[in-house]
Amino acid sequence: MDPEKLQVVAYCCEYCSYNAADLAGGLRLQYPAEIKVVMLPCTGKLDMMFIMKAFEDGADGVMTAG
Amino acid sequence: MIVAEQKSLEEMKALISDAEKVLVLGCGTCVTVCFAGGEKETMIASSSLRMATKLDGKDIKIEHATVQRQCEWEYLDQVADQIKDADVVLSLGCGIGVQAIVERFPESWVVPGLNTTFLGLPSEQGVWVERCAACGECVLDITGGICPIARCSKSLMNGPCGGSEDGHCEIDKDVECAWQLIYDRLAAKGKLDSILKLQPPKDWSSSRDGGPRKIVRPDLRFINEELEE
Numbered sequence: 001m002d003p004e005k006l007q008v009v010a011y012c013c014e015y016c017s018y019n020a021a022d023l024a025g026g027l028r029l030q031y032p033a034e035i036k037v038v039m040l041p042c043t044g045k046l047d048m049m050f051i052m053k054a055f056e057d058g059a060d061g062v063m064t065a066g
Numbered sequence: 067m068i069v070a071e072q073k074s075l076e077e078m079k080a081l082i083s084d085a086e087k088v089l090v091l092g093c094g095t096c097v098t099v100c101f102a103g104g105e106k107e108t109m110i111a112s113s114s115l116r117m118a119t120k121l122d123g124k125d126i127k128i129e130h131a132t133v134q135r136q137c138e139w140e141y142l143d144q145v146a147d148q149i150k151d152a153d154v155v156l157s158l159g160c161g162i163g164v165q166a167i168v169e170r171f172p173e174s175w176v177v178p179g180l181n182t183t184f185l186g187l188p189s190e191q192g193v194w195v196e197r198c199a200a201c202g203e204c205v206l207d208i209t210g211g212i213c214p215i216a217r218c219s220k221s222l223m224n225g226p227c228g229g230s231e232d233g234h235c236e237i238d239k240d241v242e243c244a245w246q247l248i249y250d251r252l253a254a255k256g257k258l259d260s261i262l263k264l265q266p267p268k269d270w271s272s273s274r275d276g277g278p279r280k281i282v283r284p285d286l287r288f289i290n291e292e293l294e295e
Binding site for chain 2: 049
């Protein structure tokens with residue numbers, strides 16, 4: 001599988017990593033379009049089902065940052 | 067509470083292998099608090115089975131639902147349509163739940179997703195221990211609130227036996243000797259005379275030896291049912 005085609009869902013905390021992703025966008029920094037960022041109010045909100053759902057819907061990987 | 071453990075994903079896959087439509091049905095009572103078959107475990111098991119069967123190249127429609135208590139028909143009736151619509155109901159309730167579904171919906175095929183294990187309590191986070199054997203004639207008054215039926219490996223009524231060593235049972239050094247616990251507790255409470263009296267052989271007819279058990283409470287029955295009798 002082409003690593004550049006891997007679909008990754010990134011669950012990011014609103015107060016840190018999501019802001020970083022937002023800032024990256026503001027600075028016009030490029031990151032792969034295959035990374036789908038999902039904002040969480042806190043990574044403590046991350047539920048097992050969010051991860052299962054991502055895989056079930058075809059994600060190749062899930063990352064969480066917070 | 068009734069304590070149970072989930073069967074492995076492989077076992078659950080085998081149980082639903084011939085089905086086209088599956089309902090994974092959780093229970094919101096005992097197996098929720100022992101993290102075996104509650105709402106979350108049911109969602110995860112359902113999702114895992116969907117992915118696992120898809121990877122095996124099978125096209126099985128797997129849905130999930132959780133009722134407050136599988137062992138009462140009124141709660142099962144709330145998901146009657148889903149039960150009837152499924153080829154197989156994979157119950158994540160205890161063995162009572164499985165049988166309650168079968169009795170209420172005899173046309174449905176119901177399989178157990180859990181291994182019902184014992185009656186017990188959580189002694190610490192992630193650890194459950196057996197505390198009651200449902201023998202039908204409670205002796206906890208004699209033994210200071212520590213059950214010799216469930217906790218003594220031999221269910222002795224006059225213990226300890228010769229296999230008790232340093233407070234532990236001969237079957238496993240990690241198993242506490244129930245009779246040592248009973249002795250220590252009664253000694254601390256100044257009630258050792260409670261176990262000085264020799265206990266006669268226990269009447270096991272109130273337990274499983276008497277066959278399947280039943281309780282009838284006439285005061286709780288509907289009047290018309292009483293009249294019919």
